[in-house]
Amino acid sequence: MTAPEIYSLVLVLLTALAAGLVGSFALMKRMSLAGDVVSHIALPGLGLALLFNMNPLVGAAVALFCGTILIWRLQESATMTTDVAIGVIFTAALAIGIVLTPSEDLIEALFGGFQSLTPPWFAIGLLAVSVIVAFIWRFRHQLILSLFSPELAAATGVKVSRLNLYFLLVFSLTVLLGLRFLGAMLVGALIIIPAAIGRQLTHTLSAFLMASSAASVLSVLLGFTISRFYPHFTIANVRLNLTLGPAIIAMATILFLLSLLRKKI
Amino acid sequence: MSLLTVKNLSVRIEDKLIVDDVSFDLSERERLSILGPNGAGKTVLLKALLNLIPSTGKIGWSPEARIGYVPQKIDAEIHLPLTFNDLFQAKCSTLRVSIHDARNVAESVGLTKDILATPVGHLSGGQFQRGLIGFALIGEPNVLLLDEPTASVDEPGEEHIYELIHRLQEERNLASIMVSHDLSFVFRYATTVLCLNRQRVCFGSPRDALSHDVLEKLYGESVGFYAHDHHVSVSQPVQS
Numbered sequence: 034m035t036a037p038e039i040y041s042l043v044l045v046l047l048t049a050l051a052a053g054l055v056g057s058f059a060l061m062k063r064m065s066l067a068g069d070v071v072s073h074i075a076l077p078g079l080g081l082a083l084l085f086n087m088n089p090l091v092g093a094a095v096a097l098f099c100g101t102i103l104i105w106r107l108q109e110s111a112t113m114t115t116d117v118a119i120g121v122i123f124t125a126a127l128a129i130g131i132v133l134t135p136s137e138d139l140i141e142a143l144f145g146g147f148q149s150l151t152p153p154w155f156a157i158g159l160l161a162v163s164v165i166v167a168f169i170w171r172f173r174h175q176l177i178l179s180l181f182s183p184e185l186a187a188a189t190g191v192k193v194s195r196l197n198l199y200f201l202l203v204f205s206l207t208v209l210l211g212l213r214f215l216g217a218m219l220v221g222a223l224i225i226i227p228a229a230i231g232r233q234l235t236h237t238l239s240a241f242l243m244a245s246s247a248a249s250v251l252s253v254l255l256g257f258t259i260s261r262f263y264p265h266f267t268i269a270n271v272r273l274n275l276t277l278g279p280a281i282i283a284m285a286t287i288l289f290l291l292s293l294l295r296k297k298i
Numbered sequence: 299m300s301l302l303t304v305k306n307l308s309v310r311i312e313d314k315l316i317v318d319d320v321s322f323d324l325s326e327r328e329r330l331s332i333l334g335p336n337g338a339g340k341t342v343l344l345k346a347l348l349n350l351i352p353s354t355g356k357i358g359w360s361p362e363a364r365i366g367y368v369p370q371k372i373d374a375e376i377h378l379p380l381t382f383n384d385l386f387q388a389k390c391s392t393l394r395v396s397i398h399d400a401r402n403v404a405e406s407v408g409l410t411k412d413i414l415a416t417p418v419g420h421l422s423g424g425q426f427q428r429g430l431i432g433f434a435l436i437g438e439p440n441v442l443l444l445d446e447p448t449a450s451v452d453e454p455g456e457e458h459i460y461e462l463i464h465r466l467q468e469e470r471n472l473a474s475i476m477v478s479h480d481l482s483f484v485f486r487y488a489t490t491v492l493c494l495n496r497q498r499v500c501f502g503s504p505r506d507a508l509s510h511d512v513l514e515k516l517y518g519e520s521v522g523f524y525a526h527d528h529h530v531s532v533s534q535p536v537q538s
Binding site: 061173174175177178180181182184185187188189190191232235236237238240241 | 345348350365367369372377378379380381384385387388389391392393417418433
């Protein structure tokens with residue numbers, strides 16, 4: 034492996050670790066589908082950036098930021114139409130994104146891939162992972178109180194609305210990190226499937242967080258190995274196309290199915 | 299000394315007036331019970347006092363007031379992998395108080411190590427309620443706000459919870475504002491009662507304030523309540 038490929042592998046593993054942690058809290062906050070909503074919102078930005086020959090991740094970041102603020106405002110308004118609004122926005126974003134994205138880039142935008150990283154992008158990625166892990170560590174107690182009862186958290190002095198915004202921003206940052214490897218369609222799965230595995234295997238908070246992160250890192254390791262060494266696996270004359278993103282999510286899904294067989298620790 | 303002064307407090311939710319022009323005071327160690335039928339605005343009043351919902355009028359907490367809150371019910375996901383250990387630790391960390399505070403509290407509300415380490419969804423109603431009361435006591439509050447603290451507890455457990463609250467009030471010199479449906483509890487333990495039916499219907503010591511007329515006005519005629527000269531008995535708790 035070349036150095037830029039190693040940077041890329043290290044970053045995708047660290048992203049998996051962050052996704053496990055963020056996904057655990059997202060699952061407890063009953064935001065399981067938020068990963069899909071958020072990642073779909075990234076697509077129009079990604080498409081526009083590609084159209085104008087800009088870095089697609091910059092376009093995705095801008096779209097994600099705007100989408101995050103929008104979702105936060107919708108959550109805060111807590112009206113009956115919030116679900117509907119989110120549903121409309123994310124499918125519309127997907128459609129607009131697909132229309133905008135040049136067709137030669139579409140598959141990668143939707144399903145990701147393995148690209149080598151230059152040192153500056155690796156450094157930015159490392160910084161983003163540090164921000165995510167530091168946020169979860171610093172605010173874990175406030176997050177725990179607010180997911181147990183927002184009202185009790187507020188009465189204890191937690192600024193719940195601001196905390197929700199911070200969490201959504203960190204959530205979107207995790208999506209952004211995973212976007213280049215997994216694409217807009219699959220990145221949500223890296224956040225939620227490992228957390229579902231962790232929840233299946235554990236019943237204490239610390240064990241849950243560790244198990245989710247471990248499941249996420251293991252899925253990425255297995256997915257990476259398979260897509261690199263057996264990208265065109267053949268079973269019963271059916272040739273499987275195991276690119277990185279689908280391979281990771283396929284491995285995560287197999288781990289999830291296995292976790293259904295295990296007792297909680 | 300007055301811990302809380304409430305003047306002309308009104309709360310509107312989506313254009314509906316839920317609490318209308320309510321005023322009262324709370325002194326140190328005073329035990330105020332709020333009585334009223336369903337939809338009278340009791341919970342809303344408590345939430346307004348905690349600044350959880352917007353209101354108009356004046357809510358003046360003294361600078362010395364440290365508030366502990368026991369909510370009516372928690373809509374916590376039953377499968378959350380959280381224990382009262384986690385929650386106590388989270389509150390200690392948020393308030394920046396020592397974790398020893400949580401250990402003392404756990405002992406005084408009768409939470410064993412096993413109960414503290416059990417996921418909240420697996421606890422009985424009584425254990426869960428003790429946990430919530432313990433949670434409220436972290437940070438050494440001098441006033442407790444309790445919203446029907448026995449709502450999720452079966453009948454024999456109810457008595458234990460009331461006894462526990464009463465004992466804690468005595469030991470820790472706590473003032474309290476409690477929403478309760480149980481008239482016998484109000485007569486036994488409350489020093490003051492506020493009857494609420496959107497507006498203030500009565501205010502004063504239970505014996506003076508809770509006349510037959512007031513109760514009838516609050517609940518209608520079906521209340522099984524008998525007051526004798528020096529003895530008050532209640533045939534059944536008022537269900538509202």
